[in-house]
Amino acid sequence: MAEQKIDFTRSDDRINTLLEYVQEIVDLSSLAALADWDQQTAMPDGANEVRGHQMATMSGLVHDRQTSPQLGELLKSLEDVVHQPQYSDADRALVRDTRRAYDFAVKLPRELVKEMEIARVDAFNTWVKARANNDFGLFAPKLKKIIEFQREVADRWGYKETRYDALLDAYEPGFTAAKVSALFEPVRDVSKTMLKRIQQSGNKVDMSSVSGQRFDVEKQKELCIKALKAMGYDFNRGELRVSAHPFTTSFGSPFDVRVTTRYQEDYLPMGLMGALHEGGHAVYEQGVAPTLVRTPLASGATMGVHESQSRLWENIIGRSTAFWKGQFGLVRECFPEQFQQVSAETFARALNNVEASLIRVEADEVTYNLHIIIRFEMERAMMNEDVSVESLPSMWNAKYQDYLGITPDSDANGILQDVHWTSGFGYFPSYTFGNLYSAQIYNTLRKAYPDFDERLAGGDVSFVLNWLRENLYAYGTIYQPEELIQRVTGEAPNPQYLVDYLTNKFSQIYNL
Amino acid sequence: MAEQKIDFTRSDDRINTLLEYVQEIVDLSSLAALADWDQQTAMPDGANEVRGHQMATMSGLVHDRQTSPQLGELLKSLEDVVHQPQYSDADRALVRDTRRAYDFAVKLPRELVKEMEIARVDAFNTWVKARANNDFGLFAPKLKKIIEFQREVADRWGYKETRYDALLDAYEPGFTAAKVSALFEPVRDVSKTMLKRIQQSGNKVDMSSVSGQRFDVEKQKELCIKALKAMGYDFNRGELRVSAHPFTTSFGSPFDVRVTTRYQEDYLPMGLMGALHEGGHAVYEQGVAPTLVRTPLASGATMGVHESQSRLWENIIGRSTAFWKGQFGLVRECFPEQFQQVSAETFARALNNVEASLIRVEADEVTYNLHIIIRFEMERAMMNEDVSVESLPSMWNAKYQDYLGITPDSDANGILQDVHWTSGFGYFPSYTFGNLYSAQIYNTLRKAYPDFDERLAGGDVSFVLNWLRENLYAYGTIYQPEELIQRVTGEAPNPQYLVDYLTNKFSQIYNL
Structure with missing residues (x-):
């Protein structure tokens, strides 16, 4: 890929104004992501309901900002000029992505966004219980609600051939x-x-070296940290925690990007490969x-x-x-007994x-x-x-x-x-x-x-x-x-x- | 204290409107408190600057809400009636506290609030380093900035006799x-x-039983959790972590109230009494x-x-x-060797x-x-x-x-x-x-x-x-x-x- 300056045209006031808009939105979204990370890794159960309200408030606020008429005007005015050569690819992408989020958001009323966020938190909390109790019946009404909301979202966004196209395009633009x-x-x-x-x-394949023995969870965590460091993950800009389902979240990339994994005491790849993923x-x-x-x-x-x-x-x-020829020392350091042979x-x-x-x-x-x-x-x-x-x-x-x-x-x-x-x-x-x-x-x-x-x-x-x-x-x-x-x-x-x-x-x- | 219904007069639309205003403010403030908790207990150092921006954005937003002209009008209209007997003490306190926050906030321009928040985060990060390196000179310019801001705050709020009265009154109303x-x-x-x-x-006093021996930090944590449970702290609405300076924070009282303490391996009361505090x-x-x-x-x-x-x-x-006659079993369970005699x-x-x-x-x-x-x-x-x-x-x-x-x-x-x-x-x-x-x-x-x-x-x-x-x-x-x-x-x-x-x-x- 050709060398190129990755930055915005900060000498242009309209770009700066757009940056101020999106910075506020991104700051709020980052704090919402932090609240979600907390909910999945630390929050006490008793806080479920009040956290749902807080997240709904935040979503509503972000939605307001993403749909402000001034932002719409600013986008229009930039769309007239941003194709010109004095603008950078970053400028064009900023306008394109902000427009995309704006269009998605203006098509969804704030009240709907709030209801969906409450439904999401409710569905998440119910899913945790339903999975623990193997009770799909408990989760079914929440899923039904999600389906209804997703259909409404697709209808409001619009689509080429089928409803599902709208949602696919939201994740992978251009695909049906x-x-x-x-x-x-x-x-x-x-x-x-x-x-x-x-x-x-x-x-x-002989799995006996990684499965069916006891792998101390604290040692697994140590191995995950070492493996993450080996691949170049920077702990000065991140953290590793445990959650029911591993995930990565960012509260301000590239400066705060955190990961989770989960451990199984008798199966080493669960934690380790989750961490690498x-x-x-x-x-x-x-x-x-x-x-x-x-x-x-x-x-x-x-x-x-x-x-x-x-x-x-x-x-x-x-x-x-x-890779493991180069890194096997880490595995042996953490589990010398299991891997000496x-x-x-x-x-x-x-x-x-x-x-x-x-x-x-x-x-x-x-x-x-x-x-x-x-x-x-x-x-x-x-x-x-x-x-x-x-x-x-x-x-x-x-x-x-x-x-x-x-x-x-x-x-x-x-x-x-x-x-x-x-x-x-x-x-x-x-x-x-x-x-x-x-x-x-x-x-x-x-x-x-x-x-x-x-x-x-x-x-x-x-x-x-x-x-x-x-x-x-x-x-x-x-x-x-x-x-x-x-x-x-x-x-x-x-x-x-x-x-x-x-x-x-x-x-x-x-x-x- | 006489039995009394602790609730708002929800049949009154103006009270409900005021509640909607303050709920949004409190939701945002709760998420800001969560971000602060994260910063003090988990956040990687590399995120200091971006988190400072996020907190400043959030403060500015809360400030906007606390100073909205509609809120000012609503308060005025409620202040005319809320003394009447059909309103509850909770209604009156809601109007009083919202007015107080409104008055404080309108006297502080949004830009000043943002600058102060950036200065606070900067001062906090510098203080951590200055204390670690015993270097007051490093912290001095940050403290100077804080003093200037606090004087400006006091002057804007107003006071009876001396500048300091303004700040005292903010924490303990009525005192100079x-x-x-x-x-x-x-x-x-x-x-x-x-x-x-x-x-x-x-x-x-003979302190040899609690000082100068080794008290395993994991066991200290276990004792703190048991002692907190003994006093009635509800872990279903809370969590215990470690931070440089112990504190309590809430992200939606009474449902999510978390505490920290810090441990010293050779001095048991540091962690334990911090947790009880x-x-x-x-x-x-x-x-x-x-x-x-x-x-x-x-x-x-x-x-x-x-x-x-x-x-x-x-x-x-x-x-x-x-108290310890009643709870000494907890101490002995965690540290049987140290306390058997x-x-x-x-x-x-x-x-x-x-x-x-x-x-x-x-x-x-x-x-x-x-x-x-x-x-x-x-x-x-x-x-x-x-x-x-x-x-x-x-x-x-x-x-x-x-x-x-x-x-x-x-x-x-x-x-x-x-x-x-x-x-x-x-x-x-x-x-x-x-x-x-x-x-x-x-x-x-x-x-x-x-x-x-x-x-x-x-x-x-x-x-x-x-x-x-x-x-x-x-x-x-x-x-x-x-x-x-x-x-x-x-x-x-x-x-x-x-x-x-x-x-x-x-x-x-x-x-x-």
Whole structure:
């Protein structure tokens, strides 16, 4: 990507005025994100209701600011000139993203936003209980409410062909359900094919080094911190906590980007790979150019591009033999007894067991996209068809039987496993977008460094982070996904890279 | 106190409109408090600057709301009617407190509020470094800035006799520097007298059971949690963390009230008594009537009344033999080795060592008020006289020599020891107000329960909490301090109760 100044044209007063507008909005949104982080990692249960009110107040306020008539006027006036060469790509992106948020927001009345926020908090709190008690019936009325709100949102935003398009476009601009289906098709095919070939081979991966023994949780945390530091996550701008579902959040990228993971005492990859996944999101946000701070541009380009970085770090790098050859000392330091007889190769192999399983976040690279495609299809049905909420668990279970050949033993391990639907629909496809983009970016990275594996195996990780920072992270949201992937890799998004990556990697691991 | 409905007249639309105004303000202030809590207990250093901007944005927003002309009109119209008998004491207090905040805020321009918030964050961050490096010179320019801002604030608010009166009145309505001096005089006299008598007696308290051994910090935390539960702090509405300076904060009383303490491995009372102190603040806020939630009334009446509850629980109850007779099992559970040979009486006695010391937060009940009176006098000088910032450390040290007979060995243990001045002046006197009120309330409590000591020694603490909730906590800020103390104790604030309490308690402990 050509060298370019990543900054706003601060000599222009209209740009400065727009910056002041968005800085206020971003400051408030950052504090709302902090409240959400607190709610998921620390808040006492007794505060649920009052926190719901506080979040609703904040959402309403942000909404007011995003829809102010003065902002509308300012955007119009800038849209007349910002294409001119004296303006920067950052200026153009600022106008574009602010316009997008403005248009989304003006189409949603403030009262609706408040109601939706109260419903989200309510759904989240109920989901926690419903999952703990394996009681979908408890969650069903909340999900029904979410579906109704999401349909109303889609109708108000507008869409090309189907309701679900509106929500997809919100996360990955330019994409529709039909386009996504076409892009996902080769991924679904290679996933099913590879799963069958692996199952038929009868070959197994030995997981005994990472599973079924006791891994002290405090030591796991220490390992996660060391692994995050090894990949370049900056703890002077971040923190690691525990939450029910791992996530990354930012209260002012690139300066405050925090991650969570969760630990399972007898299964090391749960905590460690969760940390690497969130670490991938986090190094992306920590790598945004500081000139973009307190603007909507200080973030990942889209949810899909964001996921490309969590998947790149977790899977492509974090489950590679080369990476663990370079970092195995960290594992042995934290768990000397468990790993004194185990090689880096055996450890890395143990992270690549392929199995048809029930839980998305524990799924391997081969089956992962099948979990996503099921959710994509269910969201499409909830948005575009008249399915009853009561029928959703059986629809879920039938799809798992169809795609993965297994049926969930409980709703807690089935339809209740993910937090995402408490916030609405359209996010899940991002994970498979992420896998698609990550394989394509990885291909480019390997071309840039023909000695890629040797460097990693020698303990150097910084060359990967530096290349990604320079070519991708620094730009924040300046470029939209298709242009961005074109700029980074020289080619539009192409599923063939993921198909090849999965085929090659797992043919080798499973000796097919 | 007569039974009375603690609620607003919700059938009146003007009251409802006022409630909507203040709920929004309180919601935002709660989220700002959450951000401050995060900053002091978790936030990575790299986020200092961006967080400063976020807090400034939030302050500005709250300021806008507190000064909106519509709110001014609404207050005027309610002030014409709210004295009528169909309105409740809660309505009247809501109008009074909102008016007070409105008047304070309209006198401070939004730009000034923003600058002050940035200066506060800057001063706080500098203070952390200055204290760590024992470098007053680093902090001096920040303190100078704070003094200038506080003078400007006082001038804008207005005052009766001296500048400092404005700040005192903000914390303890109705009080001036002259009134405070008069009230504090008997306290200063009894403190100096008792200190001298104790020193001259040559008698000592044996502290070896709580000091100079190793007390595992995790176990200390466990003990703090158990002790907080014993006094009735509700963890379903709270949390305990660690911070450099212990504090209590609320993000929606009575439903989310959190506390911090700090631990010293070789000195048990640091963590434990810090937790009981903050626990006292916290049970007060957790005891506010739920009808007052999301209003400015859901808080302690004043800083002084708030301190009366932290001092009551920390000192009067938490350093009494009767309390530890009832709760010594907790101490032995956490530290069986250290306390198997120690009695509850010996433990309680060890918590009452009297000594002229440098550090306020470690001071005993006899000398504590001398630390406060020094700060009171220094604040008065900074506000009312032309003292140079450079001369403050020597002024501080001279006063310690005068009042306590000792001189600080370093500024870190002297003028840099407290965080308070980074937020301005006027708070410190609250601690001695707290001691005055607490002794008076304790006197009333003992009259209500002639078997007070026997109950406590038998392990019952709930009768104390229940009485305080019913007679004091539930009312939040409805009554101002002089009226409140009159209602709770049947008498105006009277320093004689503290004089008697200190004289009797320490004559007995030191066998004078």
